[in-house]
Amino acid sequence: CLWVVASVALALFIMLCFGMAKSLYTIPLKIFIGTFNSSLDLDLTPMKRIQASGLSLASDPAGIVNFLDMVTNLQGDSGRGYYMEMTLGTPGQKLNILVDTGSSNFAVAAAAHPFITHFFNTVLSSTYQSTGRGVAVKYTQGNWEGELGTDHVRIPSIPGTPTINIATILSSNGFFLPGVNWQGILGLAYPLLAQPDSSVEPFFNSVVRQTGIPDVFSLQMCGAGLSDSTTADPAGGSLVMGGVEPTLYSGSMWYTPIKEEWYYQVEVLKLEVGDQNLNLDCKEYNQDKAIVDSGTTLLRLPVNVFNAVVEAISRTSLIQDFTSGFWGGTKLACWLKGETPWRFFPKLSIYLRATNNSQSFKISILPQLYIQPITDVDGRLDCFRFGISSSANGLVIGATVMEGFYVVFDRAEKRVGFAVSRCAVNGGLAVSEILGPFSSADVASDCAAGGLLKEPLLWVISYALMAVCAVVLLILLLLLSCRHRDRSGEITDESSLVRHRIK
Numbered sequence: 268c269l270w271v272v273a274s275v276a277l278a279l280f281i282m283l284c285f286g287m288a289k290s291l292y293t294i295p296l297k298i299f300i301g302t303f304n305s306s307l308d309l310d311l312t313p314m315k316r317i318q319a320s321g322l323s324l325a326s327d328p329a330g331i332v333n334f335l336d337m338v339t340n341l342q343g344d345s346g347r348g349y350y351m352e353m354t355l356g357t358p359g360q361k362l363n364i365l366v367d368t369g370s371s372n373f374a375v376a377a378a379a380h381p382f383i384t385h386f387f388n389t390v391l392s393s394t395y396q397s398t399g400r401g402v403a404v405k406y407t408q409g410n411w412e413g414e415l416g417t418d419h420v421r422i423p424s425i426p427g428t429p430t431i432n433i434a435t436i437l438s439s440n441g442f443f444l445p446g447v448n449w450q451g452i453l454g455l456a457y458p459l460l461a462q463p464d465s466s467v468e469p470f471f472n473s474v475v476r477q478t479g480i481p482d483v484f485s486l487q488m489c490g491a492g493l494s495d496s497t498t499a500d501p502a503g504g505s506l507v508m509g510g511v512e513p514t515l516y517s518g519s520m521w522y523t524p525i526k527e528e529w530y531y532q533v534e535v536l537k538l539e540v541g542d543q544n545l546n547l548d549c550k551e552y553n554q555d556k557a558i559v560d561s562g563t564t565l566l567r568l569p570v571n572v573f574n575a576v577v578e579a580i581s582r583t584s585l586i587q588d589f590t591s592g593f594w595g596g597t598k599l600a601c602w603l604k605g606e607t608p609w610r611f612f613p614k615l616s617i618y619l620r621a622t623n624n625s626q627s628f629k630i631s632i633l634p635q636l637y638i639q640p641i642t643d644v645d646g647r648l649d650c651f652r653f654g655i656s657s658s659a660n661g662l663v664i665g666a667t668v669m670e671g672f673y674v675v676f677d678r679a680e681k682r683v684g685f686a687v688s689r690c691a692v693n694g695g696l697a698v699s700e701i702l703g704p705f706s707s708a709d710v711a712s713d714c715a716a717g718g719l720l721k722e723p724l725l726w727v728i729s730y731a732l733m734a735v736c737a738v739v740l741l742i743l744l745l746l747l748s749c750r751h752r753d754r755s756g757e758i759t760d761e762s763s764l765v766r767h768r769i770k
């Protein structure tokens with residue numbers, strides 16, 4: 268009796284812990300698709316594409332990768348995400364894969380869905396191997412379930428065909444959206460975020476281990492504020508695997524340390540609207556973490572920070588009569604055609620800790636990046652959306668900001684680099700800036716206390732509570748069932764106590 272009750276209680280306890288651990292993670296994918304329908308297109312200067320001139324292998328001494336081949340290998344925009352074409356399986360099946368630095372699973376549609384045109388047919392790939400293990404991922408927006416397997420993948424200009432873990436998406440909710448042109452997601456963050464657990468080696472870890480390219484990738488997203496570009500000329504971008512391509516940026520590259528390796532967690536020291544320091548306690552900016560995430564459309568700010576930013580922007584913009592709907596993201600602001608509103612708005616600066624701990628640098632975005640044109644509602648108006656939203660789960664440097672910069676995810680050196688992107692241009696004007704160094708003497712030595720460290724603590728507390736519950740439950744069950752058996756005098760072979768007694 269004791270054994271049965273104990274093992275049941277133990278199993279229950281383990282299940283509770285497991286369920287708890289799983290539900291604690293939601294991945295911050297939050298793609299904004301064009302909710303504002305329109306048949307008319309915006310009259311914007313066409314995207315400036317980078318002209319490749321000669322080889323640039325400076326950053327890859329081994330010379331095994333030609334970064335220029337990877338320039339403009341992305342399509343998409345901040346609204347619907349940036350994706351790249353990949354070839355999966357044998358014979359190869361081509362799929363468009365969303366690039367997401369805020370999660371760690373490589374997952375592709377493996378069954379039909381109304382919003383996607385095609386999917387990865389595992390039966391047709393002779394090299395696909397199922398592990399039979401189930402997997403599920405929940406994002407801020409949407410979720411999916413499927414099965415884990417492995418297969419070969421071919422990435423243009425990366426040598427060989429590495430074998431990688433693939434989660435095949437068999438069912439999903441709110442994950443594939445109407446109008447998106449991708450069928451899978453490439454999670455580029457660290458193993459700690461991989462589902463069902465960190466033993467599922469993420470895509471980029473596998474590629475680095477099997478091909479020997481340096482443990483660095485970099486991302487240039489060229490939408491420059493176009494939240495919903497026309498399908499005829501979609502904005503592009505570049506995902507450079509294995510290094511840094513010098514032709515994609517101008518000026519210097521500034522690096523900020525990665526605080527913890529799960530998301531790309533960085534430390535925000537200060538925020539400025541125009542020239543005005545928001546002057547919040549710097550811990551507010553990193554509440555409960557600050558991350559760099561290409562899979563999130565907007566710049567997302569913790570509620571307190573968001574309110575302060577909106578207050579400062581409305582004060583500086585001289586436009587008093589904006590409805591709260593505009594700031595809240597439910598309403599557009601429209602001007603007569605040709606009357607661009609950007610001159611009314613201040614620039615926004617985020618100070619990041621430099622690799623020299625006593626210094627910082629600031630990345631600034633002009634209103635062209637955060638007051639985003641939406642295809643016009645009627646022919647006479649140009650309408651805009653506010654590209655910043657409030658967040659309950661930390662500060663997210665999403666596509667709205669990333670479009671201003673060439674961002675280097677230097678995992679080998681545990682740092683994220685920012686430089687002014689050569690495609691962050693609107694009407695001939697640069698829409699982003701980087702300045703530094705600044706002294707960080709006026710801010711706390713650690714603005715990001717908490718984050719990952721806080722989470723295990725939460726787990727320990729919840730486990731402890733559950734353990735107490737389980738023990739109480741166990742004792743109760745034990746008392747009830749054992750007493751019951753004693754009274755009825757029932758003897759069964761299943762009870763080890765009884766067996767011992769018989770012996």
Ligand SMILES: *[C@@H]1O[C@H](CO)[C@@H](O)[C@H](O)[C@H]1NC(C)=O
Nearest residue numbers: 623624625626704705706707
């Ligand atoms: C770091 O920054 C401080 C303050 O600007 C400076 O005095 C110091 O020399 C820097 N250290 C290094 C290693 O560059």
